[in-house]
Amino acid sequence: xxxxxxxxxxxxxxxxxxxxxxxxxxxxxxxxxxxxxxxxxxxxxxxxxxxxxxxxxxxxxxxxxxxxxxxxxxxxxxxxxxxxxxxxxxxxxxxxxxxxxxxxxxxxxxxxxxxxxxxxxxxxxxxxxxxxxxxxxxxxxxxxxxxxxxxxxxxxxxxxxxxxxxxxxxxxxxxxxxxxxxxxxxxxxxxxxxxxxxxxxxxxxxxxxxxxxxxxxxxxxxxxxxxxxxxxxxxxxxxxxxxxxxxxxxxxxxxxxxxxxxxxxxxxxxxxxxxxxxxxxxxxxxxxxxxxxxxxxxxxxxxxxxxxxxxxxxxxxxxxxx
Amino acid sequence: xxxxxxxxxxxxxxxxxxxxxxxxxxxxxxxxxxxxxxxxxxxxxxxxxxxxxxxxxxxxxxxxxxxxxxxxxxxxxxxxxxxxxxxxxxxxxxxxxxxxxxxxxxxxxxxxxxxxxxxxxxxxxxxxxxxxxxxxxxxxxxxxxxxxxxxxxxxxxxxxxxxxxxxxxxxxxxxxxxxxxxxxxxxxxxxxxxxxxxxxxxxxxxxxxxxxxxxxxxxxxxxxxxxxxxxxxxxxxxxxxxxxxxxxxxxxxxxxxxxxxxxxxxxxxxxxxxxxxxxxxxxxxxxxxxxxxxxxxxxxxxxxxxxxxxxxxxxxx
Numbered sequence: 001x002x003x004x005x006x007x008x009x010x011x012x013x014x015x016x017x018x019x020x021x022x023x024x025x026x027x028x029x030x031x032x033x034x035x036x037x038x039x040x041x042x043x044x045x046x047x048x049x050x051x052x053x054x055x056x057x058x059x060x061x062x063x064x065x066x067x068x069x070x071x072x073x074x075x076x077x078x079x080x081x082x083x084x085x086x087x088x089x090x091x092x093x094x095x096x097x098x099x100x101x102x103x104x105x106x107x108x109x110x111x112x113x114x115x116x117x118x119x120x121x122x123x124x125x126x127x128x129x130x131x132x133x134x135x136x137x138x139x140x141x142x143x144x145x146x147x148x149x150x151x152x153x154x155x156x157x158x159x160x161x162x163x164x165x166x167x168x169x170x171x172x173x174x175x176x177x178x179x180x181x182x183x184x185x186x187x188x189x190x191x192x193x194x195x196x197x198x199x200x201x202x203x204x205x206x207x208x209x210x211x212x213x214x215x216x217x218x219x220x221x222x223x224x225x226x227x228x229x230x231x232x233x234x235x236x237x238x239x240x241x242x243x244x245x246x247x248x249x250x251x252x253x254x255x256x257x258x259x260x261x262x263x264x265x266x267x268x269x270x271x272x273x274x275x276x277x278x279x280x281x282x283x284x285x286x287x288x289x290x291x292x293x294x295x296x297x298x299x300x301x302x303x304x305x306x307x308x309x310x311x312x313x314x315x316x317x318x319x320x321x322x
Numbered sequence: 323x324x325x326x327x328x329x330x331x332x333x334x335x336x337x338x339x340x341x342x343x344x345x346x347x348x349x350x351x352x353x354x355x356x357x358x359x360x361x362x363x364x365x366x367x368x369x370x371x372x373x374x375x376x377x378x379x380x381x382x383x384x385x386x387x388x389x390x391x392x393x394x395x396x397x398x399x400x401x402x403x404x405x406x407x408x409x410x411x412x413x414x415x416x417x418x419x420x421x422x423x424x425x426x427x428x429x430x431x432x433x434x435x436x437x438x439x440x441x442x443x444x445x446x447x448x449x450x451x452x453x454x455x456x457x458x459x460x461x462x463x464x465x466x467x468x469x470x471x472x473x474x475x476x477x478x479x480x481x482x483x484x485x486x487x488x489x490x491x492x493x494x495x496x497x498x499x500x501x502x503x504x505x506x507x508x509x510x511x512x513x514x515x516x517x518x519x520x521x522x523x524x525x526x527x528x529x530x531x532x533x534x535x536x537x538x539x540x541x542x543x544x545x546x547x548x549x550x551x552x553x554x555x556x557x558x559x560x561x562x563x564x565x566x567x568x569x570x571x572x573x574x575x576x577x578x579x580x581x582x583x584x585x586x587x588x589x590x591x592x593x594x595x596x597x598x599x600x601x602x603x604x605x606x607x608x609x610x611x612x613x614x615x616x617x618x619x620x621x622x623x624x625x626x627x628x629x630x631x632x633x634x635x636x637x638x639x
Binding site: 023024027028031033034035037038040041042044045047048049050051052053054055056058063069114117118120121122126129130132133134135136137139140141142143144146147148149150151152154156157158161190193194198221222223257261275278279282283288291292295296298299300302303306307 | 372564
């Protein structure tokens with residue numbers, strides 16, 4: 001008899017019959033110290049990440065300085081209508097796409113080629129040196145990068161000096177709209193060329209050496225080995241990075257700081273991007289609602305693009321961000 | 323046919339076919355590749371060398387349009403000028419007559435913000451990443467998406483700006499530090515590392531009577547030196563380089579970090595600093611060299627940690 005009772009007890013306690021809530025309560029009782037551990041960071045996330053996320057409601061409700069950060073009064077689409085019809089917004093929007101697109105177009109293949117070339121260096125000290133030097137710009141504050149750019153490109157700087165010595169006219173690069181894209185893309189490549197190779201080099205170091213040996217035995221030249229062994233082996237990495245970069249085309253990412261530090265009213269037609277536009281309208285001119293609406297629009301497009309990119313990446317390259 | 327090299331004991335396998343086919347084209351390639359690498363390295367270093375050269379050149383050389391990499395009219399007067407100019411009172415309420423040159427004040431602020439910010443960031447990131455790394459913790463099914471979602475969508479500039487103003491953090495060092503206290507990306511990197519800590523060690527700690535915090539502090543933390551080193555450097559560089567939060571939230575000059583001071587002198591026209599207009603190229607270069615110097619000095623030694631950190635991120639969470 002006693003034995004039978006025991007068995008029925010065990011069945012009654014089997015995890016399947018415990019509701020999710022009970023299981024969570026039990027988990028909290030066992031692991032309450034871990035729960036206590038992430039309590040402060042979670043509060044931080046709620047205050048500094050989620051409240052501003054809901055603060056996006058300012059795109060639809062009037063904000064009064066000193067009033068609620070979620071605005072007051074009825075919801076309205078007024079602010080969306082305002083920016084949809086504002087010419088500077090569309091200029092900023094297309095500039096964002098053009099600058100990000102051009103940057104990707106140059107940076108992506110150059111980084112890949114640079115990684116392949118780095119991978120061919122046989123002298124390890126030399127390789128280490130080139131890597132160390134080329135990673136350096138990644139750690140430099142954007143203020144310094146832009147300060148250097150302005151010095152190099154100023155009318156008495158070395159580039160204009162060279163143009164002058166070659167018999168050309170001096171150009172004030174920074175204040176000319178037609179030069180902005182070139183400056184943006186070139187300096188971007190300068191900053192990211194080395195750092196961008198890290199994931200490729202990691203993927204290359206993971207290639208099985210026997211593949212190269214087999215290719216050598218088959219009589220493949222060095223160049224053929226790169227084409228038929230190295231590139232196919234790192235193709236998933238290439239695909240993932242490319243897809244994710246495309247997903248980030250609308251986001252401002254690191255572009256905001258650089259554009260903000262380099263642009264001026266004289267170059268707005270090519271340099272103004274959505275995030276700098278938001279900054280000018282919201283922080284400098286105080287049109288909080290209008291700027292929130294623009295920012296929300298950009299954020300939503302960005303979210304949709306990233307989600308699509310992630311989906312494609314998962315299907316094509318079998319890797320994804322989440 | 324193989325030859326044994328007596329001096330090194332290496333065996334050279336000589337394959338005539340291979341040698342003939344590879345050697346010439348490959349040699350040319352190696353030379354071209356070396357030249358490309360030299361050019362890339364030079365192009366990367368050139369702007370820094372140019373700044374250094376400008377900063378040591380004399381005023382006359384700068385006005386005459388000196389653009390070489392060798393300083394002309396070598397002197398350190400510009401450095402002395404930058405670190406002694408324009409004394410301001412760091413504590414105007416307590417000691418109104420105590421004045422320090424402004425550049426020193428900004429530099430000390432940067433060091434202070436970097437240390438305080440990095441320590442706090444490390445602590446908060448790790449106490450979030452550690453529970454997240456426990457696969458058997460039920461709440462992680464909700465907590466992970468809760469954290470990760472903020473990487474893809476957020477309040478945007480304006481809502482954050484309004485929040486910080488309403489929290490009363492304007493013109494306070496917390497307005498500079500708190501908005502960037504926890505970086506979700508770095509939390510994910512830390513979590514990936516914590517996941518690799520052997521479970522047995524932690525269980526042994528619990529059997530020996532440590533609670534979860536004890537296990538975290540006495541077992542997981544010492545085992546995580548590589549990731550903690552990486553994160554220290556990530557966060558420290560982030561605080562050292564940040565100027566934008568200062569621009570948004572710090573009005574008093576005595577609270578500025580040096581990166582923001584640089585921004586005001588580099589932007590020149592329209593800057594809030596009236597004497598920014600008078601900054602000559604050698605003064606700007608000098609301030610930039612002094613700001614970037616700590617990073618360049620420390621950087622070669624910490625580079626391997628950064629690379630490790632990046633690879634952790636590359637190996638999906």
